[in-house]
Amino acid sequence: MKKGTLKQILLITDGCSNQGEDPVAMAALAKEQGVIVNVIGVLDRYDSEDSHGLQEVEGIAQAGGGISQIVQTRQLSQTVQMVTKQAMTQTIKGVINEQLQDILGESGSVEDLPPEKRGKVMEVVDEVGETADLQVCILVDTSASMKNKLPTVREALIDLSLSLSARMGGNQFCLYLFPGKRKSVQKVLSWTPQLDSIERTFEKINSHGVTPTGPAIKEAIKSFKVVSRKSALYEDDEVYDDRPR
Numbered sequence: 001m002k003k004g005t006l007k008q009i010l011l012i013t014d015g016c017s018n019q020g021e022d023p024v025a026m027a028a029l030a031k032e033q034g035v036i037v038n039v040i041g042v043l044d045r046y047d048s049e050d051s052h053g054l055q056e057v058e059g060i061a062q063a064g065g066g067i068s069q070i071v072q073t074r075q076l077s078q079t080v081q082m083v084t085k086q087a088m089t090q091t092i093k094g095v096i097n098e099q100l101q102d103i104l105g106e107s108g109s110v111e112d113l114p115p116e117k118r119g120k121v122m123e124v125v126d127e128v129g130e131t132a133d134l135q136v137c138i139l140v141d142t143s144a145s146m147k148n149k150l151p152t153v154r155e156a157l158i159d160l161s162l163s164l165s166a167r168m169g170g171n172q173f174c175l176y177l178f179p180g181k182r183k184s185v186q187k188v189l190s191w192t193p194q195l196d197s198i199e200r201t202f203e204k205i206n207s208h209g210v211t212p213t214g215p216a217i218k219e220a221i222k223s224f225k226v227v228s229r230k231s232a233l234y235e236d237d238e239v240y241d242d243r244p245r
Contacts, residue, residue, distance in 0.1 A: 005133040006088050007035040009220045010080070011060065012153055013141035013213060014042045016053045020184060021214030023056065027064030030221050035137075037064020037217065038087045040080060042073055042149055060213070066090075073149050077156040081163045084136065085129070092125045092132070133170040135191075137220040139213075142177045147207040154202040161195035174223050175201065178216035179208045185219045191226075 009030060017023045027037040041057040054070065061068035067087050071079040113121060140146075140153055157175075164171050172191050175198060180186020188201045 004128075005135060006091055007224055008066070008084065008087055008134070008136045009035055009037045009064065009139060009217060010084060010136055011037065011039045011139045011141075011213070011217070012042060012076075012080075013039070013057070013139075013211070014053075014146055014149065015141065015143060015211050016056055017211050017213035019179075019210045019212040019215070021218055023213040023217055024059045024063045026214045026217035026221070027060045027066075030217060031063065031065040033221060033224070035064075035221060035224055036066045036087055036091055037061060038066035038083050039064075039068045040076070040083060041068070041070045042076060042146070042153070043070060056213075060217075065094075073152050076149075076152050077159045080156045080160050084160060084164070088129045088132070088134065089125055092128050096121060096125065130167050131169045133172070134164065134167070135172045135224065136174075137223050138173060138175045139216045139220055140175065140177050141211060141213070142179065142205050142207050143211045144207045144209045147205075150202050150205060150207075154198055157195050157198055165194075176216055176219055176223075177201075177205065178212050179210050181206050184210075184212040184215045187219070187223075191223070 009027075030037050037060060039057045039061045041053065057070065058068045067083050067090065069079055069083050111118070138157060140150070142150065146153075161171070161173065171193055173189070173193070173195050174187070174191045175189035175195070176185055176187050178185045189195075189198060
């Protein structure tokens with residue numbers, strides 16, 4: 001199995017979208033383009049859960065082929081890491097299952113294999129998870145109700161960067177806030193291998209009441225096209241560009 005690149009959108013929000021495109025439709029579009037959409041719903045107390053918000057969180061993740069998780073603010077850091085890694089494993093298993101179906105027929109999957117062979121497949125899954133390149137576009141809800149949660153979000157993202165730094169594969173992150181200061185979605189961090197530069201990003205966030213989740217996912221999809229073009233240009237430079245450095 002080729003090393004490849006695993007592409008994820010990580011959406012962190014606490015409420016329902018109320019502006020712009022349908023986020024479920026945008027998540028489905030992302031999946032069509034090979035980008036998994038994971039959603040973390042951040043709540044202060046479980047008894048404050050809003051049923052419509054929960055349905056939307058689950059609907060976005062389901063349409064995007066990803067994982068949804070409802071979490072209390074204090075548990076956010078470990079949840080961000082867990083969801084990111086679980087989504088990697090799920091994606092790799094999906095690719096392997098597709099390959100097994102070609103060999104074993106429509107009913108073939110990892111779970112159908114004998115225990116010994118299943119264990120070997122999971123070793124491959126773990127290995128690919130360590131060596132594959134990972135691109136994560138992070139979308140953070142900055143609507144008014146998220147204001148007091150943003151410092152915890154910042155720490156969780158820094159922890160994510162640190163936890164993934166031990167992987168053999170390359171990591172790339174970008175960060176969008178929605179709504180932004182002047183428009184519905186604001187890019188605050190271009191693609192980078194480290195998230196430690198987000199410290200200053202969260203200091204002067206102007207929180208608003210609207211929650212344009214759909215437009216945020218749409219912008220995230222565009223960002224993967226940009227980083228893919230940059231990667232291709234970089235590879236061309238490596239091969240053809242003989243200018244002095």
